[in-house]
Amino acid sequence: MYDELFQKYQQIGGISNQAWTKVVSTMHVKSLDKAEIFLRPGDSSHTFALILDGVGRHYYVDDQGKEWTKSFAGPGDLLGAYAEMLQAQDSRTFIEAVSPMKVIQGGKRELDLMHTSEWDGLWRKLAEDHFIKKENREYEFLKFDALARYQSYMKYYQHLDHLVPRKFVASYLGITPQALSRITIKN
């Protein structure tokens, strides 16, 4: 998985093996139990990880205690409070392991190491990809009903869905588990 990880980010941002290794070598592998929380509101957003195995989930909790899932993340994906990192704020989101996970974790040290021009392209690409994904989600919230959003979820996250409880899917779609049941039985 290490090699795949390098290849993935190499391809996205044209990082040299050297620069990559320099950063990754100081990161350490961490295992997370199912339902273990990786990051919570108030934690430093400098903490991040790359997923080797398993599925993670980024979510908010509102004042009534309801959870709203922003995104899921699988092998190769970035786990972290990305928006807060960009704004130099502490995390406002929770990140938890949906299934048992294995990740390589980094922090401020590694982020600083990536503050060279060689990494600019990668970070720009990551920002752009994040933007495109969120704009697409905006589009779906504006135009799609819950069923159409569910179908889009299934398409986008098909490789992770078998590990994701339906209540999390519902919270990602912005509906209740009951509503998700209604939708998926009928259609």
Place this chain on the structure above:
Amino acid sequence: MYDELFQKYQQIGGISNQAWTKVVSTMHVKSLDKAEIFLRPGDSSHTFALILDGVGRHYYVDDQGKEWTKSFAGPGDLLGAYAEMLQAQDSRTFIEAVSPMKVIQGGKRELDLMHTSEWDGLWRKLAEDHFIKKENREYEFLKFDALARYQSYMKYYQHLDHLVPRKFVASYLGITPQALSRITIKN
């Protein structure tokens, strides 16, 4: 306004006066009538503009002919099919003048001129800002009802609102003009 524009992007991305002037000097001023369309689906996403005066609107049209507003843009803001530009696709969105506008327009030539490392920081910052804005909108769609979204709109776009017809506000919130009337009368 020219100076303000430079100062704004100077501050965002640390562009030198020289680099800025080199790009802007080949752009030309364009006036748009109210309701005039600046860009439509199928047009090259290389066409973009910086707003000198007036208010623009980015929107989709769905298969039933309904319009869904992605964002508004005022003086100093970027007018363009940004997501499509990033993906090297033709525009999928409409952009129109909500009020009479004055802009400085650019195209592929200027985009190419900005393909130097000096511009990387600015483009990265733009991508990040776009991402943050969209993630915030995702958050509001997940957690807020129409009234709360309206209040958020009023806060964010208060400086432009006097120029924006309410039907466009409704289409930005993802509701009908009738629903917007209901909301704003009662509250």
Place this chain on the structure above:
DNA sequence: ATGAGTCATTAACCTAGGTTCAGAATGTAC
């Protein structure tokens, strides 16, 4: 294996917002 939580589903009822239609209030063109 057993009991205590979770989780998914179903059903009955409720509500925010959609739809349709109509009238009032604006704009805009001549």
Place this chain on the structure above:
DNA sequence: GTACATTCTGAACCTAGGTTAATGACTCAT
């Protein structure tokens, strides 16, 4: 200024999805 078109508001009715509550089906810890 008059005429026409567009926008805004309002009311009546409808529907997608929320809320509450009940019932199995699963975990999983002991």
